[in-house]
Amino acid sequence: MIPGPEERPEETDVELIERWKRGDSRAATRLVGRHSQALARFAASSGEREGIEELVQDTFVRAFASLDSFRAESTLRTWLFTIERRLMLDRRRAERRSRETVPVEESDYVSEYGALDSLIAEETQERVRRSLASLSPTQREVFTLRVQQGLSYKEIAEVVGSTEGAARVHYHNAIQKVKELLRNE
Amino acid sequence: MNNCTNSEIQDILPDLEHGKLSLHARQTVEEHLAGCESCREDLRIIRTVKTAAVFAPSIDVDSVVRQIPPYRMPVPAKEAPARGRVAQWLVAATVGVLVIGGGALLKNRQQSESANRFGAVLPDSQTMIAESAPPLPDIRSVLGQPAHTPALSLVADVQELSDGNLQQLMSELENFDALPNSEPEPVFAVDTAEGR
Helix, strand or coil: CCCCCCCCCCCCHHHHHHHHHCCCHHHHHHHHHHHHHHHHHHHHHCCCCCCHHHHHHHHHHHHHHCHHHCCCCCCHHHHHHHHHHHHHHHHHHHHHHHCCCCCCCHHHCCCCCCCCCCCCCCHHHHHHHHHHHCCCHHHHHHHHHHHCCCCCHHHHHHHHCCCHHHHHHHHHHHHHHHHHHHHHC | CCCCCCHHHHHHHHHHHCCCCCHHHHHHHHHHHHCCHHHHHHHHHHHHHHHCCCCCCCCCHHHHHHHCCCCCCCCCCCCCCHHHHHHHHHHHHHHHHHHHHHHHHHHHHHHHHHHHHCCCCCCHHHHHHHHHCCCCCCHHHHHCCCCCCCCCCCCCCHHHCCHHHHHHHHHHHHCCCCCCCCCCCCCCCCCCHHHC
């Protein structure tokens, strides 16, 4: 007996994309439900404080509009992170321009670490937060993607536009720095 | 505390926390952790960061899905704006003028060739003026010359006329209707050889 739409086992992202292309809007609902919170967390971890819902929505609209260019060489979530990161960069550039400050550089990305600002309760977490705040923007971004999102080094390199080796080095430097800061406290 | 030098294990500690390791790799890492305080510390940090409740708003999935356009949604055909319609009419009118004008020129050329076959030596511009002008009265009646005088055509040398004759000719020409009611008959040059 063929299972109905609600009884289907967990479908892969690629299968859901194909279903959506055939006109099944429920597939889009499944995809958005599967990845939207991860995108929101990534945005929050990257220092976005306002307009996260709008950012996630724009990410999905752009992604679905260009799904033909998604060749499934990486996971859909990695691809979505890449799109969201570009949108965040655009947003930050626009904010910088509106404030008539110096042009934003790629290295300025995630200039503030707001991810854990409002949530630290325990002392250990507070110390971790301070340690993460001391990381460079790139180290923090790589560390967050690796630890919070569980992305591979290859996927992180794709998201941040770097190499797998560089992502690995950033991760190791980040965790060593966090460890040293925690030991000294 | 000594730092661990096993970078391979350090590399995959986050994967252990996210349950992405194979059974064999997991056993290998767990065996290493049993004897490595440095990696256990790494794992504690990873768990703390991972479980930290990052404030992120809850996303309304249905709201997002409503904004997603259907796959390859055809762009609705937009009604041509008013300016576009005017431009189309202008193009059509231009084409019409070119066709009609081209036809007229062709016809003129054919008539000019026909005139040349009769031995006329009119330049093209004069021929065109002659064709578009209304039929002219006999110049002899205008000038009051006898009927046996060799005929003068429009292309006769007006410099030979006296001032009085020219004024009379001009006053007669002013009485003509510049726009003929019908297509004028082609005017052929009159052979003036007899008068010379």
